Amino acid sequence: GDSMDKPNIVTCTAPVNIAVIKYWGKRNEELILPINSSLSVTLHQDQLKTTTTVATSRSFQEDRIWLNGKEEDITHPRLQSCLREIRRLTRKRRNDGVPCLDLSCLSHKVRICSVNNFPTAAGLASSAAGFACLVYTLAQVFGVEGELSGIARQGSGSACRSMYGGFVQWIMGNQDDGKDSLAQQVEPETHWPELRVLVLVASAERKPVGSTSGMQTSVETSCLLKHRAESVVPGRMAEMIEAVQKKDFPTFAELTMKDSNQFHATCLDTYPPIFYLNSVSHQIISLVHRYNGHYRDTRVAYTFDAGPNAVIFTLQQHVPEFVQVLKHFFPPETKREHDVIFSYVVFKA
Numbered sequence: 001g002d003s004m005d006k007p008n009i010v011t012c013t014a015p016v017n018i019a020v021i022k023y024w025g026k027r028n029e030e031l032i033l034p035i036n037s038s039l040s041v042t043l044h045q046d047q048l049k050t051t052t053t054v055a056t057s058r059s060f061q062e063d064r065i066w067l068n069g070k071e072e073d074i075t076h077p078r079l080q081s082c083l084r085e086i087r088r089l090t091r092k093r094r095n096d097g098v099p100c101l102d103l104s105c106l107s108h109k110v111r112i113c114s115v116n117n118f119p120t121a122a123g124l125a126s127s128a129a130g131f132a133c134l135v136y137t138l139a140q141v142f143g144v145e146g147e148l149s150g151i152a153r154q155g156s157g158s159a160c161r162s163m164y165g166g167f168v169q170w171i172m173g174n175q176d177d178g179k180d181s182l183a184q185q186v187e188p189e190t191h192w193p194e195l196r197v198l199v200l201v202a203s204a205e206r207k208p209v210g211s212t213s214g215m216q217t218s219v220e221t222s223c224l225l226k227h228r229a230e231s232v233v234p235g236r237m238a239e240m241i242e243a244v245q246k247k248d249f250p251t252f253a254e255l256t257m258k259d260s261n262q263f264h265a266t267c268l269d270t271y272p273p274i275f276y277l278n279s280v281s282h283q284i285i286s287l288v289h290r291y292n293g294h295y296r297d298t299r300v301a302y303t304f305d306a307g308p309n310a311v312i313f314t315l316q317q318h319v320p321e322f323v324q325v326l327k328h329f330f331p332p333e334t335k336r337e338h339d340v341i342f343s344y345v346v347f348k349a
């Protein structure tokens with residue numbers, strides 16, 4: 001066709017984030033508004049990440065999406081929310097007189113291709129990187145800038161935190177319209193260069209209960225979750241932010257482990273109960289406490305999301321020794337039923 005039919009193509013990547021104060025439970029399902037604030041560490045780019053390419057062209061008849069090479073249903077309500085909100089913002093910016101590259105592209109349909117470099121739905125926060133990347137890439141294509149975490153949040157709650165690097169809080173907000181439920185950087189990625197993140201893959205199988213339905217059941221049935229959201233997390237957020245700002249590893253580590261444990265306790269308090277940890281997860285928890293106890297110092301912390309994989313936080317100087325300890329207790333050649341630890345990967349925060 002003529003030059004007007006040339007597609008406009010943009011590719012971006014977004015990294016996974018690991019929550020140290022966990023998000024679990026919504027007060028509004030449609031807008032994805034949480035019952036508590038949360039805080040996470042965004043991994044370094046080029047580690048665990050999603051890569052998304054968006055193309056727009058006058059010649060495309062409809063919006064379409066492919067995830068890891070397979071075409072998926074574009075009518076998914078959360079996808080539709082993100083597309084609608086980006087197009088709304090584009091229109092609004094343009095009506096405000098902000099110059100743009102191509103006025104005609106607003107009516108254009110999009111084709112989206114997204115790939116993860118890690119297993120999807122194994123509790124490795126694939127939806128967080130995925131929706132963050134989708135929203136960011138769409139914004140690039142349509143030429144919109146500024147606050148986008150409120151849109152990413154409507155794709156998947158935890159995705160709003162992957163819109164920023166470093167240490168990021170998702171402030172729950174208190175408005176009914178969700179306009180104040182946004183992510184905010186607490187410290188940039190350069191803040192704590194000695195911090196390391198190890199991902200221990202305990203199982204790459206798909207998790208039994210998805211986060212969205214799991215947290216819904218927890219909100220309906222767990223009084224521990226209500227207590228946590230109202231009386232524990234507000235104080236813990238303040239302590240965690242202070243620990244991050246001071247680079248106080250023992251406090252950061254202790255809060256991280258306590259918050260992971262309380263999240264999994266709320267899963268057990270859910271009825272019917274939800275089990276995300278397996279025997280390997282429990283062994284890792286014991287090992288970390290024995291290791292720290294040996295030194296009478298909190299040198300290593302664990303955290304677990306909606307799956308059995310452990311994420312370990314430590315400082316650079318302790319990585320070689322702790323990896324040796326892991327190799328000793330979980331030799332790679334050992335065959336275990338379904339919970340084989342098959343990789344230790346060291347990441348920079």
Ligand code: 2P0
Pocket residue numbers: 018019021022023024032038127128155156157158159211212304305306
């Ligand atoms: C977190 N998780 O803060 C917590 C810890 C899992 C355990 O955010 O329904 O996939 O899309 O908003 O974001 C997983 O929840 O759920 C999650 P939706 P999401 O990282």
